[in-house]
Amino acid sequence: MLQALREKTSGWIAIVIVAILAIPFAFFGMEQYLFQSSANYAAKVEAPPSWWRSAPDIWPVRKAVWQSREVSPEEFRMEFEAARQQARATQGEAFDARAFEQVENKLAVLDQLVDRAVLSLAADGMGIAVGNSQVREVVQSMPEFQVDGRFDPQRYQMLLQSRVPVQTPREHQEDIRGRLEMVMLPSRVAGSAFASQGELDRMMGLLGQQRDVAVAMLPAPEPDTGAISAAEIQAWYDGHRGDYRAPEEVSIEYVEILGDAVPEPAAPDEASLRARYEQEKSRFVEPEQRLVSHILVRVPEGADDAARDAAKQRAEAVAARARAEGADFAAIAGEESDDEGSKAGGGDLGWLERGIMGDSFDNAVYSVEPGIPSEPVLTDFGWHVLLVREVREGKEVPFEEVRAELAEAQATTDRERAFNDLIGRLVDQVYRNPSSLAPAAREAGLPVQKAGPFVRGGGEGIAADPAVQRAAFSDALVQDGTVSDPIELGGNHSVLIRVTAHQPERERPLAEVRDEVVSAIRADRASKALLAVADAAVAEIADGKPLAEVADGKGWAHMDLPGMRRGMPMPSAEANEAVFAAPEPAEGKVSAGRVVQDDGSIVLYAVSKITPGDAGEGSEQERAMLQTQLARMAGDEDALALMRALRQRMRVTTVEARL
Known part of the structure; x- marks a missing residue:
């Protein structure tokens, strides 16, 4: 049988089949073997050239004529670090550096860089260019380069020199030019949007709309006092187990090291200061x-x-x-x-x-x-x-004029060195005794203190610091019981911690939470009973019974609100929103409904009449402002649609392993 199979696959028929199969592999498979392993980018965007918009997306054509932009791993890391710093500044102590490293955040940053590459390719394909004069105007208008409202060249140079990495004015201007070229296309598309007079009139009519409505207030339900069986308690507990979990807890011991623990260093001698002056002489040359x-x-x-x-x-x-x-x-x-x-x-x-x-x-x-x-x-x-x-x-500032500055800088350096030396000695003790803080505490002459138990986001003092919390709840310290690396809390302020007890998140047994379950059942019963009453009242009102009559029969407070306007917080903002979301009532009918308030009370409403707003009622200034807002909203949507269309026309390849 095998001999027959070999004979069948070694003739001219087999050769033809192999040749046919080789054709698609040549166009679609070879690139995977030849190029993927050598890719040195985090993302790559490829687009057909401007002179052949319909160039097919097949490997030989794409390699030969398509244009491309790459996002390098270095570019991604710089952008991700900038996003990290922005998040840290925005969130303050709540910032979680470990959580920020999640893949979702990295992909979001990479997606922004891909959008820039897409816009850059689109700008090149359309011949978009930004001139020197426009770049200069943008640079001079940037607030960070201004002093007293005017562009200051010295401040410009100083800020560029302080950046990481350092930028020259030409590099900065080319960076601005590239960004302007990228945003020009979407900004021009967004700027071309407009709101017609018809759209403006319809929006003015909606915003100025008035509704005649009657409302009734159902007070928050009275606590339920009915009997609750053991079966009900068990059923509620089984259905809401997630609500009755005890959070993870830890207890720690720690040694806090402050700069005060280091003796004040001796004043630097003249030779040291002169040596520092020679090393940093370039700082003291005025061009x-x-x-x-x-x-x-x-x-x-x-x-x-x-x-x-x-x-x-x-x-x-x-x-x-x-x-x-x-x-x-x-x-x-x-x-x-x-x-x-x-x-x-x-x-x-x-x-x-x-x-x-x-x-x-x-x-x-x-x-x-x-x-x-x-x-x-x-x-x-x-x-x-x-x-x-x-x-x-230009002149060289003499040593005598900067001696005090050098002395202060040297003293700061000496203090930091002494503090770092102390931290180094403590780390050595920790390496020798990884499961005990006592040797490190003796080395520094500091006490071992305790904190906890505390939960994530809880604790007081040192235990409340986000960096300490991240370390205390980390798998390494929880599972091994070892001393942490030094945790920096500020300038010359660090702490070593060790987790002494850990209580994982757990399900609290029914016996422990029985009272909470009973309270939840009673609250649910009372809420459902009030909702049933409210729904029955809504049905009566919808069938034609006046809201006032229904409310009087129940003893509920009620009122008529003729001419209610959109956005009025009467009787509450939620009720106003519901009233204006209600459908237009039929002739001789009302549009009835109910809204549950945050405090558990319920508002019944019955809309009896809708009066459209007068489009000509607003002032010219109000109409102009609204028209600008509508045009801006439409422009933003157009720009997003353009971005989606451009990305669909291009080929985007990402390499998550390089993030």
Whole structure:
């Protein structure tokens, strides 16, 4: 039999079958073997080129002509860290770093980066570009780079230098350019949305709608006093076991280490301070600075030769006027400059140093003669007429002027080193005795303290700190009973803890929670009884019986509320919302219903008449504001729809293992 099978599969028929099967594998399977293992990205977005929108999504074509953008693991980590810092700042002590590391959070951050890559590819495909002037306007308008409402070059440079990683002005501007190019498409789509007059009139009619309604108040139910059988108690307990669980608890012992436990270090000697000065000498060098004013004549993006020549001629005329004897440069800048950020201040740009405004501008500033307006100088921003009003020579700050600063820095360093040395000695003791805090406490001369039992989110003092809670409830400390690593609570403030007792989450037996179960049954009975009464009353009102008559028969307080408007908190916000959600009553009928309040009371309502709002009642200002809001809502929806459509046209590949 096997011989026959071999003969059947070794002839020309088998060769044809193998050849046919090889074709789809060549197009759809080979890439899995050739490229997947070498991928070095967290996500990759691929799109057909602009000149072949319908390029098929098959491997050879995609590899040959499709465009792509990759999200590197480094880019993801930077964005995820930024999201972590934002969450920490928002949530404060409630922030749980361990929970934040969940895969769902990582995928959400990655999805944002994928959206950026999608928009970047779409912008490239549509030829979207952002010019230098627009980038500069955005940078100068950013509040973090402003002092007293004006762009400050020194602050700009300082903040870029303090970033991690450090950015140069050119790198920052290119980053801004890329972001502007990405958001331009969705922002333009969102900005094109509008609300028609018909939509505005309908919305004004809905917002201005009035309803004539009668309401009755059913007070919160009286406590149930009926007998409760053992079977009912058992049935309720069995059906609500999740409500009767005791939370997880731990007890801990700990050693708290504060900076006060470390003796004050000796004052640094002169040699140490001078050595530190030499090591950090670059910090104490003031670069040359120039106090600069300018008059800008912009060259429009994409301008033709005629427009460029016109801008140059205008700049030359402005320069000649500024260089004339007795000319007021500040006044001319106020009249002629195209730089809206500085013209009001007479073109003043403040003190500048190299590296702030870009190479072309810096070279121009450092090439002009101080005190004399320059001839027009062409930079990336346009034509400038520059005036260097003052020069502050660079200099090295002598040791004597910064000795106090160095001494304070050295003292801080010594205190931190002594504290870290103490922590290191305690950690050594913990390694030698991982199941006891006593040796570490003796090494530091500190007491072993106790806390607990406490639950997650509970505790007092040290036990309430989120970092301590995360460690105390961690599997490692709970299961092993070992001493934790040092937990940093603040500057020169750490703690070592050990879990001494652990009570896992458990189901509380019926005998322990019997009274709670009985109370729940009584509350449920009373609530259901009141709901039954309310539903019967609603049925009577819907059948045509006046609400006032029903309420009087039951002794309920009631009132008529003619002309009720949307959003009025009468008799409550929940009741108002229900009243305006009720269907329009039929001719001669009412639209009845009921609303359960937070306190257990119930509001009955009967809507008898609906009066549409008058679309022309609102003022022009109110109509304009509402129309803007409607257009913004429609624009946001359009932008989201665009984003969904773009992602559907592109191929997105994610590698979760690299997150």
